[in-house]
Amino acid sequence: QVQLQESGPGLVKPSGTLSLTCAVSGGSISSSNWWSWIRQPPGKGLEWIGEIYHSGSTNYNPSLKSRVTISVDKSKNQFSLKLSSVTAADTAVYYCARILTGYSHDAFDIWGQGTMVTVSS
Amino acid sequence: SSELTQDPAVSVALGQTVRITCQGDSLRSYYASWYQQKPGQAPVLVIYGKNNRPSGIPDRFSGSSSGNTASLTITGAQAEDEADYYCNSRDSSGNHARVFGTGTKVTVL
Numbered sequence: 001q002v003q004l005q006e007s008g009p010g011l012v013k014p015s016g017t018l019s020l021t022c023a024v025s026g027g028s029i030s031s032s033n034w035w036s037w038i039r040q041p042p043g044k045g046l047e048w049i050g051e052i053y054h055s056g057s058t059n060y061n062p063s064l065k066s067r068v069t070i071s072v073d074k075s076k077n078q079f080s081l082k083l084s085s086v087t088a089a090d091t092a093v094y095y096c097a098r099i100l101t102g103y104s105h106d107a108f109d110i111w112g113q114g115t116m117v118t119v120s121s
Numbered sequence: 122s123s124e125l126t127q128d129p130a131v132s133v134a135l136g137q138t139v140r141i142t143c144q145g146d147s148l149r150s151y152y153a154s155w156y157q158q159k160p161g162q163a164p165v166l167v168i169y170g171k172n173n174r175p176s177g178i179p180d181r182f183s184g185s186s187s188g189n190t191a192s193l194t195i196t197g198a199q200a201e202d203e204a205d206y207y208c209n210s211r212d213s214s215g216n217h218a219r220v221f222g223t224g225t226k227v228t229v230l
Contacts, residue, residue: 036219046156046164046207046221059217095163105170107154108209111163 002027004096004112012090012119018083022096022112029077030054034099036108037070037081039092047092051099052079086119093117123147123212125222132228133198141193143208143222151210153191153222155184158205167206168193195227203229 008020022035029035036051050060052070060068069082083090093114100109125145133139143153152171156164166175168184181196191210195202208222 038221045224046158046209048209048219048221051219059219061218062216100166100169102170105152105154105173106211107166107169108156108164109166109169109175111165114163 002098002110004098004110006094006096006112006115008115008117010116010118012086012117013121014087014119016086016119018081018086018090018094018117018119020081020094020096020115020117021078022080023076023078024098025077029072029079030074033101034106035072035079036097036099038095038097038108039090040095040114041089041092049081049083049094088119091117091119123210123214123220125153125208125210125220127206127208127222127225129223130226130228132230133195134230135200136197138194138196139198139227141195141206141225141227143191143193144189145210145220145222146189147210147213147220148186148189148191150213152186153184153208153210155182155191155193156207156209157202158207159203164207198227198229200229203227 003025005023012018034051037049052058067084072079095114096112097108098110154169158164172184212218
Protein backbone atom coordinates (compact mmCIF):
# COMPACT_ATOMS: atom_id res chain seq x y z
CA GLN A 1 0.00 0.00 0.00
CA VAL A 2 1.41 3.33 -1.06
CA GLN A 3 2.19 5.78 1.72
CA LEU A 4 3.43 9.35 1.57
CA GLN A 5 5.49 11.19 4.17
CA GLU A 6 6.34 14.89 4.11
CA SER A 7 9.53 16.21 5.68
CA GLY A 8 11.32 19.51 5.97
CA PRO A 9 11.89 22.53 8.23
CA GLY A 10 8.92 23.63 10.29
CA LEU A 11 10.12 27.23 10.45
CA VAL A 12 11.21 29.43 7.55
CA LYS A 13 12.26 33.07 7.68
CA PRO A 14 10.39 35.69 5.65
CA SER A 15 11.83 36.16 2.15
CA GLY A 16 13.45 32.75 2.42
CA THR A 17 12.71 29.54 0.54
CA LEU A 18 10.44 26.83 1.85
CA SER A 19 11.71 23.35 0.94
CA LEU A 20 9.78 20.13 1.54
CA THR A 21 10.18 16.54 0.41
CA CYS A 22 7.58 13.82 0.04
CA ALA A 23 8.86 10.27 0.33
CA VAL A 24 6.85 7.60 -1.47
CA SER A 25 6.84 4.12 0.07
CA GLY A 26 5.04 0.93 -0.89
CA GLY A 27 5.07 1.83 -4.57
CA SER A 28 7.05 3.51 -7.31
CA ILE A 29 7.01 7.20 -8.10
CA SER A 30 7.44 6.11 -11.72
CA SER A 31 3.96 4.58 -11.80
CA SER A 32 1.26 6.12 -14.00
CA ASN A 33 0.33 8.77 -11.47
CA TRP A 34 0.87 12.43 -11.01
CA TRP A 35 2.08 13.64 -7.63
CA SER A 36 0.89 16.84 -6.02
CA TRP A 37 1.40 19.42 -3.30
CA ILE A 38 -1.55 21.01 -1.50
CA ARG A 39 -1.58 23.41 1.43
CA GLN A 40 -4.00 24.61 4.08
CA PRO A 41 -3.47 27.80 6.09
CA PRO A 42 -4.64 27.57 9.71
CA GLY A 43 -8.42 27.64 9.87
CA LYS A 44 -8.79 27.99 6.11
CA GLY A 45 -9.49 25.82 3.08
CA LEU A 46 -7.34 23.70 0.80
CA GLU A 47 -5.20 25.23 -1.93
CA TRP A 48 -3.65 23.23 -4.77
CA ILE A 49 -0.02 24.19 -5.32
CA GLY A 50 1.09 22.03 -8.23
CA GLU A 51 1.88 18.58 -9.53
CA ILE A 52 4.58 16.55 -11.24
CA TYR A 53 4.86 13.40 -13.33
CA HIS A 54 7.87 11.12 -13.07
CA SER A 55 9.01 12.40 -16.45
CA GLY A 56 9.45 15.81 -14.87
CA SER A 57 6.38 17.41 -16.44
CA THR A 58 4.77 19.91 -14.10
CA ASN A 59 1.63 22.00 -13.69
CA TYR A 60 1.38 24.86 -11.20
CA ASN A 61 -1.25 27.03 -9.59
CA PRO A 62 -1.16 30.25 -11.63
CA SER A 63 -1.24 32.34 -8.47
CA LEU A 64 1.94 30.68 -7.15
CA LYS A 65 3.69 29.78 -10.40
CA SER A 66 6.36 32.48 -10.21
CA ARG A 67 7.56 31.20 -6.82
CA VAL A 68 7.06 27.43 -7.04
CA THR A 69 9.31 24.63 -8.25
CA ILE A 70 8.34 20.97 -7.96
CA SER A 71 10.92 18.33 -8.82
CA VAL A 72 11.19 14.55 -8.74
CA ASP A 73 14.04 12.27 -7.69
CA LYS A 74 13.31 8.81 -9.04
CA SER A 75 16.43 7.31 -7.47
CA LYS A 76 15.11 8.22 -4.03
CA ASN A 77 11.44 7.64 -4.89
CA GLN A 78 10.49 11.12 -3.74
CA PHE A 79 9.38 14.49 -4.99
CA SER A 80 10.01 17.94 -3.62
CA LEU A 81 8.55 21.43 -3.29
CA LYS A 82 10.39 24.72 -3.23
CA LEU A 83 8.51 27.95 -2.60
CA SER A 84 10.57 31.11 -2.74
CA SER A 85 10.15 34.59 -1.30
CA VAL A 86 7.85 33.35 1.45
CA THR A 87 5.75 35.60 3.66
CA ALA A 88 3.50 34.96 6.63
CA ALA A 89 0.71 34.20 4.14
CA ASP A 90 2.58 31.01 3.23
CA THR A 91 2.20 29.65 6.76
CA ALA A 92 0.18 26.47 6.36
CA VAL A 93 0.00 22.73 6.67
CA TYR A 94 1.55 21.33 3.51
CA TYR A 95 0.32 18.01 2.16
CA CYS A 96 1.66 15.81 -0.58
CA ALA A 97 -0.78 13.58 -2.42
CA ARG A 98 -1.00 11.02 -5.20
CA ILE A 99 -3.34 11.68 -8.09
CA LEU A 100 -5.39 8.70 -9.22
CA THR A 101 -6.04 9.10 -12.93
CA GLY A 102 -8.73 7.38 -14.94
CA TYR A 103 -10.37 7.71 -18.36
CA SER A 104 -12.80 10.41 -17.27
CA HIS A 105 -11.70 11.35 -13.81
CA ASP A 106 -8.86 12.03 -11.48
CA ALA A 107 -8.62 12.55 -7.75
CA PHE A 108 -6.21 12.82 -4.85
CA ASP A 109 -6.53 9.29 -3.53
CA ILE A 110 -3.59 9.06 -1.13
CA TRP A 111 -2.42 11.86 1.15
CA GLY A 112 0.50 12.35 3.46
CA GLN A 113 -0.21 13.29 7.06
CA GLY A 114 0.83 16.88 6.41
CA THR A 115 3.57 19.05 7.84
CA MET A 116 3.13 22.47 9.42
CA VAL A 117 5.37 25.22 8.10
CA THR A 118 5.48 28.57 9.83
CA VAL A 119 6.99 31.64 8.22
CA SER A 120 8.40 33.87 10.94
CA SER A 121 11.57 35.65 11.90
CA SER B 122 -8.99 30.78 -13.24
CA SER B 123 -12.06 28.80 -12.17
CA GLU B 124 -13.71 29.00 -8.78
CA LEU B 125 -15.74 26.36 -6.98
CA THR B 126 -18.34 27.65 -4.52
CA GLN B 127 -19.77 25.69 -1.62
CA ASP B 128 -22.19 26.62 1.16
CA PRO B 129 -20.12 27.36 4.28
CA ALA B 130 -22.13 25.15 6.60
CA VAL B 131 -25.01 22.71 6.68
CA SER B 132 -26.57 20.65 9.43
CA VAL B 133 -28.37 17.32 9.37
CA ALA B 134 -30.21 15.28 11.96
CA LEU B 135 -28.73 11.92 12.80
CA GLY B 136 -29.92 9.33 10.28
CA GLN B 137 -31.28 11.89 7.84
CA THR B 138 -30.03 12.85 4.38
CA VAL B 139 -27.88 15.87 3.52
CA ARG B 140 -26.73 17.15 0.15
CA ILE B 141 -23.64 19.31 -0.24
CA THR B 142 -23.28 21.26 -3.46
CA CYS B 143 -20.33 22.64 -5.39
CA GLN B 144 -20.84 25.18 -8.16
CA GLY B 145 -18.45 26.29 -10.86
CA ASP B 146 -18.07 26.60 -14.61
CA SER B 147 -15.38 23.92 -14.72
CA LEU B 148 -17.95 21.35 -13.57
CA ARG B 149 -19.59 21.56 -16.99
CA SER B 150 -16.45 19.90 -18.35
CA TYR B 151 -14.96 17.91 -15.49
CA TYR B 152 -16.22 15.65 -12.74
CA ALA B 153 -15.68 16.77 -9.17
CA SER B 154 -13.94 14.74 -6.51
CA TRP B 155 -14.97 15.08 -2.88
CA TYR B 156 -12.88 15.02 0.29
CA GLN B 157 -13.78 14.65 3.94
CA GLN B 158 -11.53 16.33 6.49
CA LYS B 159 -11.84 15.94 10.23
CA PRO B 160 -10.02 18.27 12.65
CA GLY B 161 -6.28 17.73 12.73
CA GLN B 162 -6.37 15.11 10.00
CA ALA B 163 -5.49 14.95 6.33
CA PRO B 164 -8.35 14.98 3.85
CA VAL B 165 -9.79 11.64 2.72
CA LEU B 166 -11.19 10.98 -0.76
CA VAL B 167 -14.85 9.92 -0.54
CA ILE B 168 -16.20 10.30 -4.10
CA TYR B 169 -14.57 10.68 -7.52
CA GLY B 170 -15.61 10.51 -11.15
CA LYS B 171 -19.25 10.02 -12.05
CA ASN B 172 -20.01 8.35 -8.69
CA ASN B 173 -17.12 6.20 -7.51
CA ARG B 174 -16.27 5.39 -3.91
CA PRO B 175 -12.77 4.32 -2.87
CA SER B 176 -12.46 1.11 -0.93
CA GLY B 177 -13.56 1.57 2.66
CA ILE B 178 -15.92 4.49 2.04
CA PRO B 179 -19.47 3.65 3.17
CA ASP B 180 -22.16 3.44 0.51
CA ARG B 181 -24.15 6.16 2.25
CA PHE B 182 -21.86 8.57 0.35
CA SER B 183 -22.84 9.23 -3.26
CA GLY B 184 -22.11 11.81 -5.92
CA SER B 185 -23.96 13.38 -8.81
CA SER B 186 -23.59 16.22 -11.26
CA SER B 187 -25.82 18.46 -13.36
CA GLY B 188 -24.72 21.42 -15.40
CA ASN B 189 -22.35 23.54 -13.35
CA THR B 190 -23.20 21.85 -10.05
CA ALA B 191 -21.75 18.77 -8.41
CA SER B 192 -23.35 17.25 -5.33
CA LEU B 193 -22.28 14.97 -2.54
CA THR B 194 -25.13 13.23 -0.73
CA ILE B 195 -24.90 11.50 2.62
CA THR B 196 -27.91 9.22 3.06
CA GLY B 197 -28.45 8.30 6.69
CA ALA B 198 -25.83 10.60 8.19
CA GLN B 199 -23.86 9.25 11.12
CA ALA B 200 -22.14 11.13 13.91
CA GLU B 201 -18.76 10.28 12.40
CA ASP B 202 -19.71 12.09 9.20
CA GLU B 203 -19.38 15.44 10.97
CA ALA B 204 -16.48 17.07 9.15
CA ASP B 205 -15.45 19.60 6.54
CA TYR B 206 -16.07 18.59 2.94
CA TYR B 207 -14.25 19.95 -0.09
CA CYS B 208 -14.85 19.48 -3.78
CA ASN B 209 -12.10 19.64 -6.40
CA SER B 210 -11.90 19.63 -10.15
CA ARG B 211 -9.66 20.70 -12.96
CA ASP B 212 -9.67 24.35 -13.98
CA SER B 213 -11.46 24.82 -17.29
CA SER B 214 -9.21 27.69 -18.32
CA GLY B 215 -6.92 25.31 -20.18
CA ASN B 216 -3.96 25.82 -17.88
CA HIS B 217 -4.00 22.27 -16.45
CA ALA B 218 -4.56 23.69 -12.98
CA ARG B 219 -6.79 22.23 -10.29
CA VAL B 220 -9.05 24.07 -7.89
CA PHE B 221 -10.64 23.25 -4.54
CA GLY B 222 -14.05 24.40 -3.43
CA THR B 223 -14.45 26.75 -0.51
CA GLY B 224 -15.48 23.94 1.81
CA THR B 225 -18.65 22.99 3.73
CA LYS B 226 -18.80 22.25 7.44
CA VAL B 227 -21.32 19.47 8.07
CA THR B 228 -22.77 19.25 11.55
CA VAL B 229 -24.70 16.14 12.57
CA LEU B 230 -27.33 17.00 15.18
